[in-house]
Amino acid sequence: MPVSPSPDPPGPTTPRRARELGLGVGDLLTGPHNAITDVPGIRVGHTTLIHPPRVHSGVTAIVPDGVGPNTPLPAGVFAGNGYGKLLGTTQLAELGAIETPVLLTSTLSAFRVADALVGWILERPEGADVRSLNPVVGECNDGLLSDIRSRPIREAHVRAALETASAGPVAEGSVGAGTGMTALGFKAGIGTSSRRVPLAGGEALLGVLVQANFAGTLRISGRTISPADVGVPAGDPGPETGSCMIVTATDAPLDARQLTRLARRSVYALARVGAGYGHGSGDYGLALGTRQLSTAAGPAVVPDVVLDPLFLAVLDAVEEAVLNSLLTATRVTGPQGHTRYPLPAAPLLALLGGGPGS
Known part of the structure; x- marks a missing residue:
């Protein structure tokens, strides 16, 4: 199965993002791309595998510059409902540090x-003397729309991402x-957003x-929205496979x-859009800082009393x-x-009684 790098980001003729439709959330400004990559030193790569109708799968890499076994970054993790396979969780929680990119699949x-x-790490210069490594890999179940048992992801796909x-x-x-x-009755997938925080x-x-x-029922601006409300066939719900990696x-x-x-708090945020937090859901939040705090010259840690804007x-x-993941999917x-x-x-805009910029 061929390796397919990520397609170009959505353009003028492709599905638009929430903010472009007047559905941006909150009063804080976004970064230039309204994406996780607005944080300096963060890069993202995708490998997409499509072989219809059997395989619709892939891998996504979140790569912080400079992270490695000898240069870990501060990190924390939270499981809202732990029915999942977030590899590397125990060491991350114990040491409060991450030493590899984060991969999703x-x-x-x-x-x-x-x-x-x-x-991949062992072959790089920073991995030359490594005898212990804690890879961090998160997952969600794509068994409704892909042959999950075929395990189509190969080493080449990971390296490409x-x-x-x-x-x-x-x-x-x-x-x-x-x-x-899938999420909330719709096709979903990857979504991203950013904020500039005073x-x-x-x-x-x-x-x-x-x-x-x-799983759950979509909620926007306090209003619940089913697929039927916006003219989308609901289809057979299939088995419960709900999860979210943040x-x-x-x-x-x-x-x-x-x-x-x-x-x-990233996991708490899913309640805003109607998450069901079901028995079979793996709802995980992982947060990392791009600044190493272990050096004497490192910046002072922000006091807890001023964290509210970040929350x-x-x-x-x-x-x-x-919302972006739902609007930009195919x-x-x-x-x-x-x-x-x-x-x-x-x-959706007709149902909400608004339009772009309203």
Whole structure:
């Protein structure tokens, strides 16, 4: 199966993002791309595998510059409902540090992806003397729209996502690890958003990336919206496979405990869009800081009493990222005939009684 790098980011003739439709969340400004890559030093890469109707899968890499086994970054993790396979969780929680890029993929491919990530690190100069490594790999279940048992992700796909990771706009929707994902009755996938956060007399950047694949009923501006409300066939619901992986990055000088608090709120944000938090859902938040705080010359950690703007920023950014994942996705039919449709912009705006800029 060929390796397919991520497609170009959505353009004028492709599905638009929430903010372009007048559905931006909150009052804080976004970064230039309204993406996790607005945080300095964060790059994203996708490999998308499509072989219809059997395979709709992929891998997404979030790559912080300079991260490695000898140069870990502060990080925290939170499980809202832990029915998932977030590899590397225990060491991350114990040490409050991350030493590899974060990779996202399909449930049964997570173990192959982790092995490929280890191999990639060991071959690099910073891995020359490594005898222990904690790869961090998250997953959601794409079994409704892809042959998950075939475990289609190979080492070449992982390396392609890592090596093509770049700053700038991030492709969303049915790409990379989001290719076979569904959420809230619609086709979903990858979504991202960012915020410029006033903090202690200066400004910090915060960005999130979601792999949305969870059950519930969509809620926008306090209104519940079913597929039928916007003219989308609901289809057979299929088995419950709901989950969501949320990766948050910030250049604010936070320690691991504070990043864990941030990760916790990223999972809380899913309630805003109607997440069901079901028995079979793996709802995980992982937050990392791009500043190493272990050196004597490192910046002072932000006091807890001024963290509220960051907490608000992550709530708003996650909500908008989920909407982006629904609006930018494409229709997909899986091997068992299940079809999921993206959230259509025009009927949605008509239902809400507004339009772009309103």
